[in-house]
Amino acid sequence: MNITIILITLVLLAASSYYVGLKKSISIQKSDKLHSAPIYHGSLLAIYSLIVSLLFILIWHLFENYLYPEFSLSRNLIFFLSLLVFLITALSVFLKIEKNFRAREKVENIIEIFLLICSTVAILITIGILLSVIFEATRFFSMVPITDFLFGTHWSPQIPIREDQVGSSGAFGAIPLFTGTFLIAFIAMIIAGPIGLMSAIYMSEYATKKTRDIIKPLTEILAGIPTVVYGFFAVIVVAPFIRSSGEYFGLNIASESALAAGLVMGIMIIPFVSSISDDVINAVPQNLKDGSLGVGATKSETILKVIIPAALPGIIGGLLLAISRAIGETMIVVMAAGMSANLTANPLEAVTTVTVQILVLLVGDQEFDSPKTLAAFALGLVLFFMTLILNYVALNIVRKYREQYE
Amino acid sequence: MNNLKSRLAKEKRFKAYGIISIITALTLLTILFVSIFSQGYTAFQETRIQLPVYFDQEILDPNKTSDWDNIKKANFNGLVKQSLRNLFPEVSGRSNKRKLYKIVSSSAEYQIRNIVNNDLSIIGSKQNIWVLADDDVDMLIKGNINRNLPENERRIDDQELMWIEYLESENLIKKVFNKTLFTSGDSSESEQSGILVALLGSFYALLITLALSFPIGIATAVYLEEFAPKDNKFVDFIEVNINNLAAVPSIIFGLLGLAIFLNFFEMPRSAPLVGGMVLSLMTLPRIIIPARAALKSVPPSIREGALGLGASNVQAVFNHVLPIATPGMLTGTIIGMAQALGESAPLLIIGMVAFIVDVPQGFTDPATALPVQIYLWADTPERGFVERTAAVIMVLLIFLILMNSLAIYLRKKFEKNIT
Amino acid sequence: MFDNEELIKETKSQALNSETVGDIHVDDPRIIAKNINVFYGDKPAINNASIDIGKNEVLAMIGPSGCGKSTFLRCLNRMNDTIDTCRVEGELFLDNENILDKKTDVVSLRAKVGMVFQKPNPFPKSIYDNVAYGPKIHGMAKNKIELDEIVFKSLDKAGLFEEVKDRLDAPGTSISGGQQQRLCIARTIAVSPEVILMDEPCSALDPIATAKIEELIYDLKKNFTIVIVTHAMQQAARVSQRTAYFHLGNLVEVGPTSKIFTTPQHKLTESYITGRFG
């Protein structure tokens, strides 16, 4: 017996029990005043019986699979039992239907519980992330000491098959990855910080409503472009441009460079920075601005000496969020920054990042008993906590700031 | 006040910085669009060459069986070569002939084969068939290979160029709408590759994402905004979780998918089902947060009005608050879905990154997704794939712009609703 | 708002007639407003208002809520420029210069015509920096000693110096509402304006703080021209020499304060004064 057939039968049964409940309560309604409208009686009958019988199937399934496999019953029997459970519940609810039966309250309780369960999914996801990352990362750290990972300066995850194989030593020092990640994020913020902030200032303090109405949607478009598109842009436009301008100045720049990736990532983050700054600046109360203008300050003086100091916490929070974005970004760097783990601060060289290495280690063959594959999860763990801390701090700063002006 | 002049100059300068910033951002946006469009628009056409094909009974069906099972084993490739030799009878020598055969795509024989399959009565007749040209020829016709370069710097040599120029002068070569791009899967030959697998993969994955994240997301938002007890530790914890999940890098969700969905629950690799599930985890907070904002902006008077009439809390929410907030909540959902459509990193990790020729028939068949296809093709140096990559980007951007316009329209409607 | 139908009708008919009752001119004018019209988008907010404001006088502007007092006041230092939809027509002379002229530099104008707002709005900086802000941006002090002098004098004139002299580094937002408002007044007089505009400066304050501000206005009158918007008629009577009554965007009546409050000429003014609407 197929599980879909069981489900369909149960749903059909639920529909008919809805009808039965409706009929009975309507007939009571003819002589008496009902506490709850008839549809609630019908719905309660249907929903309640359905939930109980589904729970029965679920519990039986867990029981049979994980606890007592010897109790395994045939599918048909379970099907039959679940129908029985449905009918018994339905009957017991049916008998309770009378004029004072508070069906509405019960239905509403079920709805609220359902909503509550849905909201816990967010917690489950976090737990899921933690479990999957921590579990595999622990296995990795049992093979590679955590200090080697965090403080080692040599990254070469290919495990040598032969003794004399070149280029693969199985070294897992992640420092070059961290420096690469921060180098690119730094370049990105140098681009996005000033441009994003100044655009936001111009848009909220100088631009006319007409200009705003045109430019805002355009920056929203910029924000909605998938990062893989930026990656392609980096490959076909920005990297060749950087290389040829490098040649012009007599520099030899690799086609994959931290500069290309950082520049393009900066472009990607501009709308993010400007929209957060815009919110933050708009939250500064008008009467502060009036106060400054009222003593004869120019607009720019007002912005630099009153608005920005007042908005500073919010702006910092926004920039932190942007940094966390840059650190977690994958596609641009994988396409434009390269795979070679150079420990360098030179933006013209190729570097690699945490996200790129996660991808490189996991795309292709995976062996969940080799440190090569598990290293990806250790990197994931670091990435998760890095962004978690940044986000948490940033969100708190921004929230405190908002509350101050509410 | 003597320094007024310099202060006003400063003001002007400051304002100029603002304008420069905006112009910079817009210029970058323009460069991005122009470069993609100029690379990609040619991909919407493909080049075809007219071959005079003689459906020779001797080659196709020497025993006159008229049975497809027999005919399908025939040497269709030979038929194509024969036709090319008919077109250029003067070509001699093995290497020259081999060069000649390469001006049409290797898919030409399958095209001929299909024609015969559709109509067996064609055998014995002579027909002019437009077959797909090779990608190098395609590039030359589209002007992506410069004919004036010295011979050793272009991928088409003088001999081939002569043939093509002959075809051009006889009107035997033409550009038509590129149907292949939309009707086939990946291929190692750029002229035969298409995005159907990626399109369907994205479509299936997004269906799953929507089916999972929309109901759960809206339910969460409704609970947190309308029913959750205030100042409750557990509720606060849920909120903190949602806010943080919204900023977790997408690649982390891929790790979760790999460890839990693939390894623990042993779901199929490369399947849109798992892709959709992973994307829905990522999309969930992006639906919840705007949905809560939409609920919050419904004026409390509406709720109070309903409660004042004796409606229960649930009735007030479902009958009065939700209908008003719906366009606002949909706006957030559509934007969340648009982001999911453009997301690639987690899909790469759960294996939706493969060379897949066969069109997926359902949620568990291996597939790729549009952004992943971009990543895959962007890696290929051939000009034909560069062009196609830009074309996929254009297709993807069209979807995104449509979705965002719908979202903007709904937002306008919502703003009207609540004022 | 209105007591009876009769009055409503009268109001409507008189609103159309925008002649101002009383003498709008003074002998020694500092500001001359001629035919001022203000619109928010298409909606008119001030109708053809003309009035002189004399040197060293305190002019009170009264009228029911929404009649355009703030709007008119904000014309006087072009504060309405900050509202996108707002359009001002007419002529406004300060020292023979039409300040509504596009060419007028609003920055130096606002240094000459300072403004104190309804809600105290100290910057989130120290008390000292709040007051020093204006002098600094206008470059009024050559060095720290001069700046100190300006700050202390202004605080003193605003009657705040004694109360805050040993916590000048405390944030401007940390003192009481009344003190904050006096801080804002100090901030305004620190740039030595010629005219001070005050929009309901006491509406957020308790009676004691209000009394202090009123005293202050009385003192400031010697050096500055003051225009004050107020809802408290007692206050208008106490601090001002002349009073202007606005109604639905019309400047209905202008006259010496004593006269307005004892023998108003216009029906609307009388109804307002006697508390029939407001």
Ligand SMILES: Nc1ncnc2c1ncn2[C@@H]1O[C@H](COP(=O)(O)OP(=O)(O)OP(=O)(O)O)[C@@H](O)[C@H]1O
């Ligand atoms: N920013 C604005 N946009 C549109 N209309 C406005 C704006 N500010 C004021 N108004 C309108 O202009 C008219 C005059 O407003 P104003 O603020 O000058 O009144 P007021 O006399 O100061 O009232 P109150 O005593 O309540 O402060 C009112 O009808 C008001 O609704």
Ligand SMILES: [Mg+2]
């Ligand atoms: Mg006012």
